[in-house]
Amino acid sequence: MKEKEENCLRVAEFKLWLEFEEVDPGSWDIENDFANIHVDTADGRHYGINVWTFKFFETSIAHVINEKSNLNGRYVIPPDLFVRELTRECIHETISDLLKIGDLDKVLNPSVLS
Incomplete structure (x- = not known):
């Protein structure tokens, strides 16, 4: 029980830096765009x-097909995480949920830096 309680405390304690809030806010398409985020956990871990x-994702597929890149659109190199929208609320809820599952470097794609 104590481990579960500690995990819940850890989940609640993280800071988010969101590129779309810091770099030209208001010019991002919250439903059709991409951004970098930083997650800093209370225990000192940092994730980009x-x-x-x-x-x-759909836009990216169309782009590689149009540009005839990635073997004429046969593949797209994915990001670390997909979300419905680029909003603080959506991303905060997503990171909170992922931290309930485990450490981000174990839960997300292995390209995540920790």
């Missing part, structure tokens, strides 16, 4: 995460 919206 590349986040795409679900819609931006």
